[in-house]
Amino acid sequence: MPAGPTQLAGQRVAEALDRALPGIVTVSNDEWVEVAPARVDEALHWLHDSEEFDAAQLSSLCAVDYHDHFAVVYHLQSLDLNHQIVLKARVSDHEEPALPSSYPIYKGALLQEREVYDLMGIRFEGHPDLRRIFLWDGFPGHPLRKDFMGIGQGLTSGLRRFPFEDKANPDRQLNRDNLIGDEQDVPSEWSGTAPA
């Protein structure tokens, strides 16, 4: 699996986290550790203060929309021990997603949480200044969500289609019929003969 050269195994972090804060870890693998969303600030606080992990810096904070849930991803960096920890929180509520803010622990979260709120629509409870950052107030929706301006009926925008493909996939060579997309993308009423 593609893990960073200095990334800590998620299991190791999970084990220590679970010992200190029982029941907080929900999933862990060799890349990341996932914690209960309502307690993500506890986990961050503990990792920040712990001598073993020394997560001194919140290097990056972003969110991913997986259609049925959001994953908020924290990349934590220890400058003294030179390792990286990837912490995730799964937010299941797709309508009103909310998480505790990490700003009381990391001042570097100030603008990053505003960005996630603006573009993904996740509220961070306890953030001192949660406003949109790039878009104006009243902008409809949150553009990084997967359902934002989606095209219905299973259609994709066309850019993702790649008819020319390559040597690695000989069965996906350039095919004139393919240029308008895969068969299953076309709604049934579009294909076939015109009704009499």
Added chain:
Amino acid sequence: MVGDGASMTTSAEPYVLNIGPQHPSTHGVFRIRVVMDGERIQDLDMIVGYLHRSMEKLAEERTYTQNIPFTDRADYLAAMSSNLGLCLAAERLADVEVPERASYLRVIFAELQRIASHAMANGTLVSDAGAWQTPLLYMFREREKILDLFEMTCGARLTTNYMRIGGVAFEPPPEFWPALEELVDELPDRISEYEELLTQNEIFVARTRNVGIISAEDAINGSLVGPALRGSGVPWDLRKAEPYCVYDRMEFDVPIGRTGDVYDRFMCRLAETRESTKIIRQAIEGIPDGPHKTDIPLALRPPPGEVYGRVEGPRGEVGFYLVSDGGPAPYRFHLRAPSLINLSLLRELARGASLSDAVVTLGSIDIVVGEIDR
């Protein structure tokens, strides 16, 4: 009016001052609203987004290679570094080998870009501090030569689009190498010239010493990276901490500051250009023959998974968080933008400072608005 002291003083109420979006001291389309009490700043609010192009959303519809030009437009003063960050992340995700010659070429171009970007940062900072355009144009002299080298290699000066997944796009032309050696030979003298010109300059020192001090704890906690972090005395550089390309074979120092003021950040940048010159010289000596890229499929389909690739750009850690679902385009493309995140402490720094000091502090953090807004 004798004895009537009250009528002689002007009552000062806090007032709101708007700076930008078009203003020379904001280095781009960046707007600040400050609440002023006389000459002192009471509160500051930054308003960004004028250059927002929703790059991360657009990237989800394009292949990994098609996304490389977007990274040029994010940090348009350090296109090579952002190109490199995306390529390294995608290579790790798709497990692509890079030929050694390509790694050396990447180091040469990334370091040239660092010198060009620092020249711009320092030039505009000095110009913010009151020395009108002279030092800026002096520094542009070197930057121009570097941009000429870029142009002769890839045809573009700013939006280079030079790195590719698996290597670099082109082999530099034959006339590139003598021009590069000439530049590397004269750069140390030029840098000494700036040191003589500026580091002892009384006015510049008075304007920057003990201004905009960031403590090491605040810098770490506020997610600062790059010269903004190193200026506060934290020796943190990804080229040393997590060496990529061939940086582990290069000998160079990481300059750090002591007090964390504007002057230290300026000096860090100046010293870094000297170190970059050393790296380029070593890379010219060590570069092997061979191919400059590996062939990858036109539509690269990395296996499902995620990666966080990062490089030390001129402004600090440029991180790319890519999530793949096995398709030709990334499922999620997040650019960790150092310019935006370095501004996390701006409000705290500005409170209580005078307006002219805040302008210099903002200049010393070195922002690129294209990267803030994306």
